[in-house]
Amino acid sequence: MTRRHKPMVQRLVALARRIAPQERRSWFEAMLAEIDHVPRAERMPFAVGCLLAGCRERLASPYFLQAVTRSLLIAGAAFWAALNIRFAGRMSVSDAFALEAYGYGMALLFVIGALATAYFGNRATIGLAAPLLAVLAATAAFLRLGSAPTAMSNLYLALIVENIAVLGLALVVAKAAAHFATVRQALR
Amino acid sequence: MPRRSNISKKTQTALLALLERPQDWCYGYELMERTWIASGTLYPMLIRLCDQGHLEARWVASPHEGRPPRHAYRLTPAGLSLARAIDTDDLPHTSPGKGFAL
Numbered sequence: 001m002t003r004r005h006k007p008m009v010q011r012l013v014a015l016a017r018r019i020a021p022q023e024r025r026s027w028f029e030a031m032l033a034e035i036d037h038v039p040r041a042e043r044m045p046f047a048v049g050c051l052l053a054g055c056r057e058r059l060a061s062p063y064f065l066q067a068v069t070r071s072l073l074i075a076g077a078a079f080w081a082a083l084n085i086r087f088a089g090r091m092s093v094s095d096a097f098a099l100e101a102y103g104y105g106m107a108l109l110f111v112i113g114a115l116a117t118a119y120f121g122n123r124a125t126i127g128l129a130a131p132l133l134a135v136l137a138a139t140a141a142f143l144r145l146g147s148a149p150t151a152m153s154n155l156y157l158a159l160i161v162e163n164i165a166v167l168g169l170a171l172v173v174a175k176a177a178a179h180f181a182t183v184r185q186a187l188r
Numbered sequence: 189m190p191r192r193s194n195i196s197k198k199t200q201t202a203l204l205a206l207l208e209r210p211q212d213w214c215y216g217y218e219l220m221e222r223t224w225i226a227s228g229t230l231y232p233m234l235i236r237l238c239d240q241g242h243l244e245a246r247w248v249a250s251p252h253e254g255r256p257p258r259h260a261y262r263l264t265p266a267g268l269s270l271a272r273a274i275d276t277d278d279l280p281h282t283s284p285g286k287g288f289a290l
Contacts, residue, residue, distance in 0.1 A: 024235065027231060027234075027235055027259075029259075030216065030245075030247075030258075030259030031216070031227070031231060033256040033257060033258055033259060034215065034216045034217055034258060034259065036255050036256055037215065037217050037250075037255070037258060038217050045226070045227075046217075046220075046227045047227075048228070049226045049227030049228030049229070049230075049231075050227055050228070050231065051228075052228035053227065053228050053229075053231045053232050056228070056232050057232060057235070060232075
């Protein structure tokens with residue numbers, strides 16, 4: 001029993017060390033060393049506590065927050081690009097060339113955004129989404145105020161507003177992540 | 189009205205435990221025994237205190253042969269000031285039997 005128990009607790013603390021962010025590893029080395037000095041009966045709860053501490057440190061790490069938001073933004077952009085491609089495909093069936101081109105164009109922009117975010121991080125989202133948002137907002141304003149409303153212009157307006165909402169959300173997520181990462185970094 | 193400290197009760201308990209023998213290096217498990225704070229709470233707390241400059245840590249060779257060195261902790265001058273400023277009347281009495289995980 002004891003022979004099996006000891007490696008188990010050590011494995012748990014070693015797992016905690018692996019879960020913990022790189023800059024905290026030495027603390028988990030300390031916990032691993034401490035295990036030998038904890039009475040046998042208390043080793044398992046001690047190790048479970050270390051595992052929870054590892055998870056807690058991982059969640060509190062600004063790098064983890066950045067990685068999670070980066071993955072979220074990439075997945076979101078890819079999903080939105082896929083929906084735009086689906087929309088463009090449907091428009092090609094009804095010979096609406098301009099709408100088809102708009103769909104593929106937006107899909108391309110979101111794919112570029114996803115790739116840029118993957119390579120350069122959340123700041124790429126902010127750098128790309130902000131100007132695109134401004135261009136789309138100006139176009140929407142022109143469609144709404146600069147021309148007489150028609151069924152087609154209303155459709156374009158709806159599509160643009162949809163993209164503005166998605167880009168705005170991405171921008172808020174990226175900015176909030178950058179802000180929280182800065183605050184957490186300052187607190188460490 | 190006196191300004192309330194924004195550090196948690198458990199952190200205050202740990203600081204007071206370290207203040208009992210401010211010159212001595214204290215081990216993680218020893219602190220757990222003295223404060224009844226579980227490892228899952230104590231270690232993140234020690235990490236924060238170290239980050240904030242209230243605690244210093246070092247590796248100490250074990251007096252028992254064949255055992256690995258241990259990580260030991262001691263209050264810094266800033267930590268001593270912080271611990272001395274704690275109002276002990278506010279603190280709950282520590283009691284055993286809370287478990288050692290959280």
